[in-house]
Amino acid sequence: MTDIPKDHPRYESLITREKIVNGVNIGITSKQGLVAQGRGEAFDYLIGEKTIESAAIAERAAVAHILLARNPIISVNGNTAALVPDLMVALADVTGARLEVNLFHRSDARVHKITEHLRSQGADVVLGGKGDKRLDLSHDRAIVDEDGIFSADVVLVPLEDGDRCQKLVEMRKTVISIDLNPLSRTTLTATVSIIDNVTRALSNMVQFTKDMKNKSNDSLLDVIDAYDNDKVISDTLYSMQENLKNKAEERGIKWI
Amino acid sequence: MTDIPKDHPRYESLITREKIVNGVNIGITSKQGLVAQGRGEAFDYLIGEKTIESAAIAERAAVAHILLARNPIISVNGNTAALVPDLMVALADVTGARLEVNLFHRSDARVHKITEHLRSQGADVVLGGKGDKRLDLSHDRAIVDEDGIFSADVVLVPLEDGDRCQKLVEMRKTVISIDLNPLSRTTLTATVSIIDNVTRALSNMVQFTKDMKNKSNDSLLDVIDAYDNDKVISDTLYSMQENLKNKAEERGIKWI
Numbered sequence: 001m002t003d004i005p006k007d008h009p010r011y012e013s014l015i016t017r018e019k020i021v022n023g024v025n026i027g028i029t030s031k032q033g034l035v036a037q038g039r040g041e042a043f044d045y046l047i048g049e050k051t052i053e054s055a056a057i058a059e060r061a062a063v064a065h066i067l068l069a070r071n072p073i074i075s076v077n078g079n080t081a082a083l084v085p086d087l088m089v090a091l092a093d094v095t096g097a098r099l100e101v102n103l104f105h106r107s108d109a110r111v112h113k114i115t116e117h118l119r120s121q122g123a124d125v126v127l128g129g130k131g132d133k134r135l136d137l138s139h140d141r142a143i144v145d146e147d148g149i150f151s152a153d154v155v156l157v158p159l160e161d162g163d164r165c166q167k168l169v170e171m172r173k174t175v176i177s178i179d180l181n182p183l184s185r186t187t188l189t190a191t192v193s194i195i196d197n198v199t200r201a202l203s204n205m206v207q208f209t210k211d212m213k214n215k216s217n218d219s220l221l222d223v224i225d226a227y228d229n230d231k232v233i234s235d236t237l238y239s240m241q242e243n244l245k246n247k248a249e250e251r252g253i254k255w256i
Numbered sequence: 257m258t259d260i261p262k263d264h265p266r267y268e269s270l271i272t273r274e275k276i277v278n279g280v281n282i283g284i285t286s287k288q289g290l291v292a293q294g295r296g297e298a299f300d301y302l303i304g305e306k307t308i309e310s311a312a313i314a315e316r317a318a319v320a321h322i323l324l325a326r327n328p329i330i331s332v333n334g335n336t337a338a339l340v341p342d343l344m345v346a347l348a349d350v351t352g353a354r355l356e357v358n359l360f361h362r363s364d365a366r367v368h369k370i371t372e373h374l375r376s377q378g379a380d381v382v383l384g385g386k387g388d389k390r391l392d393l394s395h396d397r398a399i400v401d402e403d404g405i406f407s408a409d410v411v412l413v414p415l416e417d418g419d420r421c422q423k424l425v426e427m428r429k430t431v432i433s434i435d436l437n438p439l440s441r442t443t444l445t446a447t448v449s450i451i452d453n454v455t456r457a458l459s460n461m462v463q464f465t466k467d468m469k470n471k472s473n474d475s476l477l478d479v480i481d482a483y484d485n486d487k488v489i490s491d492t493l494y495s496m497q498e499n500l501k502n503k504a505e506e507r508g509i510k511w512i
């Protein structure tokens with residue numbers, strides 16, 4: 001990796017970029033995944049590169065759903081495998097959810113590499129290699145495991161495409177997305193839309209799970225009942241606007 | 257390239273992405289360039305994937321500067337070489353500006369490949385191979401040709417980094433940037449900041465040059481005098497906000 005000084009103002013963002021380029025170099029991330037990473041960076045810049053309050057609310061609701069689930073699955077793709085393998089393994093551990101590899105640009109070799117990569121980070125069970133069921137979609141994200149995503153009641157889909165998110169919701173699953181675009185089809189379709197950088201989101205969720213896992217089911221259900229996804233999206237748009245306004249004013253640009 | 261149906265709602269954006277991935281495959285674009293492309297895509301989404309009025313005003317002012325210049329140079333990097341080699345050659349032809357290859361991740365092989373790529377699109381003169389002068393910068397974008405960027409009075413820098421943009425302005429050159437982030441250091445530093453997708457911007461500039469090249473110098477100077485770069489940036493921020501509001505409302509999300 002390129003040597004980036006720790007005091008660089010954009011250290012986290014540059015390290016993230018290096019990790020994803022490295023993912024391409026070792027064959028687990030697609031080149032299209034780099035473009036997706038860049039889109040995320042721009043939206044992260046707009047929310048101020050921090051977890052805003054509405055995102056933390058979504059993350060707590062997501063944790064409540066996962067803790068109450070019968071068969072929760074964390075879907076892993078080439079970008080999340082490169083960026084946050086450790087955090088996905090940690091979240092699976094602490095919640096009891098299982099990991100399943102699911103790729104848009106799928107090949108047996110890539111599924112295998114990502115599985116091994118997750119195992120090297122301490123993952124125990126990694127689903128996705130069987131691919132014995134299909135969702136009704138025209139691309140390879142259709143391929144899922146019967147005892148994994150196919151029969152899951154709650155699916156966490158970080159960095160998902162809109163098609164599959166919609167399909168999973170139609171199958172009456174609870175879908176938790178992590179996507180920085182507040183108006184993407186994924187964000188608008190998911191049950192719980194986490195609009196946050198995937199590194200911060202998963203790291204918060206691991207912490208929130210530790211705080212929440214000893215709570216009663218009733219108290220977790222209260223968290224879910226109080227949650228309003230449309231309000232989270234509205235609040236995020238408001239935060240973006242305020243943040244952009246502040247940035248403009250700091251730079252002496254008139255806000256009209 | 258992947259086969260993308262022409263009636264796909266995001267056809268232009270997907271074709272652009274394929275072109276840039278292809279640039280990496282043939283060794284003219286860096287992997288980091290793919291991330292930069294993604295950032296641009298997100299900002300383009302925010303301005304509505306069209307040339308807004310303030311961008312067209314900046315493009316006309318840019319053309320006036322180029323037509324009045326003594327030694328105008330169009331700086332070419334790995335992303336623009338992959339995306340818009342034909343349009344850069346067309347703009348050089350119609351304005352009389354010359355092309356110069358200037359790379360952040362520089363190697364002789366890449367400079368050579370990009371030069372040949374531009375020649376294959378009809379470019380006559382391509383500078384940048386000599387690299388006989390340095391700007392006062394710590395990275396490879398410092399390396400320039402003495403009779404090119406070093407002595408230019410007007411430099412067009414599509415998809416530039418902030419450092420070099422600032423340096424060129426300090427050298428009292430007129431710098432025209434093309435950058436979709438309305439608050440990037442490049443946009444805030446340039447003399448004329450074109451906040452538009454590079455394909456649309458160059459294609460408009462070729463057309464505007466045809467309209468403007470027979471005008472008198474006085475009338476071109478009037479275009480430059482009437483131009484207000486801070487107003488262009490303010491107006492762009494306003495357009496982004498309006499566009500985001502419309503998108504939200506179309507999707508039934510409350511705008512607060």
